[in-house]
Amino acid sequence: MKRRKQLLVILSLSLVLVAAGCGSKQTGGQSQAGDAVSASNSSAVSTAGVKLKIETSFYPMYEFTRHVAGDLAEVHNLVPAGAEPHDWEPTPKDIAEITDADVLVYNGAGMEGWIDQVTSSATGGHLNLIEASKGLDIMDGFVEEEEGESGEEEAGQDQDHSGLDPHVWLSPALAIKEVQNIEQGLSQADPADADTFKANADAYIAELQTLDQQFKDSLKDPKRTDFITQHAAFGYLAREYGLTQVPIAGLSPDQEPSAAKMAEIVQFAKEHQVKTIFFETLVSSNVAETIAKEIGAKSDVLNPLEGLTDEELAQNQNYISVMKQNLTALQKALNE
The missing domain is CATH 3.40.50.1980 (Nitrogenase molybdenum iron protein domain)
Known part of the structure; x- marks a missing residue:
């Protein structure tokens, strides 16, 4: 079932990209490898009074990004309220939104099973990709093998998130690092507003540091x-x-x-x-x-x-x- 979903996503993405063509309103240089922004699909954005258009993969990415971006961007979350994001797949409309965006912020560490299909097809060079968990110490996840009627492992069962645990945002200390990655990525995408992104990030990080200290004190x-x-x-x-x-x-x-x-x-x-x-x-x-x-x-x-x-x-x-x-x-x- 998941493989059929992936094929549908690839097909939808191909149709959207053909319709969108190669045109882009952004120009600029690429980021350096190892930065928060993906080096293969990123460019600086000339804002000139136009707000960045940012897509985020699911709620924590939306919440962190909107605090960093402030009034300088329109931030839209792909996964709707009340939906469970683990098995969510983008619709053709979602893919069109991603294709038209300046920036896509996602968690990484295997959380977004659809991300490779989107990023490998976004070859126009205008979509800045920010992987919020980049550089963090990612844990192996708990995966229980499903069993068939014989009691043996069911052939072809998917391993959730390839055995990695993507839930880094649930540690306030790591949430801080994700916010820092997002700030770095937005600053690379829009260097003219880097100081504002940094100030916004620092203000939100101060709140997260207080939260982290509350966890330390209460669970000591x-x-x-x-x-x-x-x-x-x-x-x-x-x-x-x-x-x-x-x-x-x-x-x-x-x-x-x-x-x-x-x-x-x-x-x-x-x-x-x-x-x-x-x-x-x-x-x-x-x-x-x-x-x-x-x-x-x-x-x-x-x-x-x-x-x-x-x-x-x-x-x-x-x-x-x-x-x-x-x-x-x-x-x-x-x-x-």
Whole structure:
């Protein structure tokens, strides 16, 4: 199914690029290899009073980018509110938006399975590509093999994110580095406004540093250090603050755990007297709640911030406010 989706994306992209032609309103030199902007598809943008047009791959990239860009850009998020981004694929309309943009900001580390198809076809030289996780220490991810009816591994099953864990934004310390990469990339794309991008980034980084310190202070000496999550999204957060994530399923939140994995989690929870099982907002909480019921525990939300719901947006929630909610939930669960 995923292979058919990829073929459709490639076909759609080809049609959009043919229609768009090779014309571009931007000119300029390419960035140096190793910079936050991809050297193969980047150029400086002549703004001359025209705002940058920026596409971002999913919510954290949108949130970080809009703080850095400020009033100097129109920032549009590709994945709509309430949608789960792991298996999201761009439509022809989305591809047209990307093709017409000055900048595309994406997380990388395998999060955006469609990115190679888009970037390899964007050969006009005008699209600046900013990989926010570039240069970060990327962890191997937890991937549980799916089993067929025979009990053996199902042939041809995709490994989510090629076995890499892309969820770097859930560590405030690494979120700071992603913001710095975005600032560097926008400054290379639009050198005339580099000072403003730097000032905007510094202001937002100061807020993220405060958040990071709150995590350090609140999680310094908990009664326990392990927590059970619905999917393996919190590895970087756990590593940063001396905790241990025990995931029910793998890197993709809609991955169904095997019966053996469920039994293993139940046994762990009983032995360690776990009283809270964490689930998340964009996918079904059935698995987490089943385990919680089995061991007489409660369930609570730990938000991986892969996207905000319409309700959360209506409440003016954002990355920092949701991360503070995560901190409160973790602090409570680790000290029960």
